[in-house]
Amino acid sequence: MPELPEVEVTRLSFADRIAGARINAASLGKSLRWPLGCGLQKLEGLRVLGVRRRGKYLLVDLSDGLLLIHLGMSGSVSFGNDFPARSKHDHFELVTSLGTLRLNDPRRFGAVVFASSESDPVAHKLLGRLGVEPLSEAFEATSFHQALRLRRTAIKQVLLGGEAVVGVGNIYASEALFMAGIRPTTKAHRISKPRAALLHHAIQQVLTQAVIKGGSTLRDFSNAQGEAGHFQLDAMVYNRAGLPCKVCATPIKSIRQGQRSTFYCVSCQKR
DNA sequence: CACGGATCCTGATGGC
DNA sequence: TGCCATCAGGATCCGT
Numbered sequence: 001m002p003e004l005p006e007v008e009v010t011r012l013s014f015a016d017r018i019a020g021a022r023i024n025a026a027s028l029g030k031s032l033r034w035p036l037g038c039g040l041q042k043l044e045g046l047r048v049l050g051v052r053r054r055g056k057y058l059l060v061d062l063s064d065g066l067l068l069i070h071l072g073m074s075g076s077v078s079f080g081n082d083f084p085a086r087s088k089h090d091h092f093e094l095v096t097s098l099g100t101l102r103l104n105d106p107r108r109f110g111a112v113v114f115a116s117s118e119s120d121p122v123a124h125k126l127l128g129r130l131g132v133e134p135l136s137e138a139f140e141a142t143s144f145h146q147a148l149r150l151r152r153t154a155i156k157q158v159l160l161g162g163e164a165v166v167g168v169g170n171i172y173a174s175e176a177l178f179m180a181g182i183r184p185t186t187k188a189h190r191i192s193k194p195r196a197a198l199l200h201h202a203i204q205q206v207l208t209q210a211v212i213k214g215g216s217t218l219r220d221f222s223n224a225q226g227e228a229g230h231f232q233l234d235a236m237v238y239n240r241a242g243l244p245c246k247v248c249a250t251p252i253k254s255i256r257q258g259q260r261s262t263f264y265c266v267s268c269q270k271r
Numbered sequence: 272c273a274c275g276g277a278t279c280c281t282g283a284t285g286g287c
Numbered sequence: 288t289g290c291c292a293t294c295a296g297g298a299t300c301c302g303t
Contacts, residue, residue, distance in 0.1 A: 033299090072298085105280095106280080107282080108280055109298080151273085160297085161298095162298080170297085259276075260296095
């Protein structure tokens, strides 16, 4: 599920509510992608200072250290007071003075990792290679074009790679390429500067719109208050194979790139 | 060393 | 109803 918009929507839905909380207890369910990296008792008594986001990671700042939370393919965070009993896919729980935070993740591709600081080798391993934040000032059309010139693979793959820009996953890569009129199979280094600028703008627009719409809920995404997103209803190409293009009515085409589905319009995206 | 592919895991879905 | 194959929002690791 979670690309940048879903992670940001999650953050917005609980960051203010958890800030200042005291951690009373922490517990784990089944193993996630990586071990927590500290004892559960280490977390007890710490305060939650706030929640930031880097790429698709949530960074939960604590009075000593921080937690890096990744939602993988199927993860979602919930935070509140009146909760049902833990379900079998709740694999991490923090009971705090202001509510209980849970990570539910059926496929367990997600992770919760403790780091003593952002310069901790553990944090650096996960965050160190991430590219520029697409919704920050640092994401700039000229340098984005320069980054694309270094890559000889299909532009869709480069967007998913997270080195030229972070946070764009399978849904929003297809959507941004449609908005920019660029075919997903085009080699990244062959994209001209003006067309890179179009794509740069499209990425910002698509991600911003998706955050406003509460993210995309295809199956199981919900924010920390349990609310679903609605961007999937606005999708121009994603998951619309065979359906008419919303612009020109040509049937949307579906292909596979690197084991992932890609959707595009052969008429609106010619190169 | 840039790239493509296999891989981790569970659940939903569709064909037979 | 069951069995099997395929697919799903991610990202790392490994071989070429």
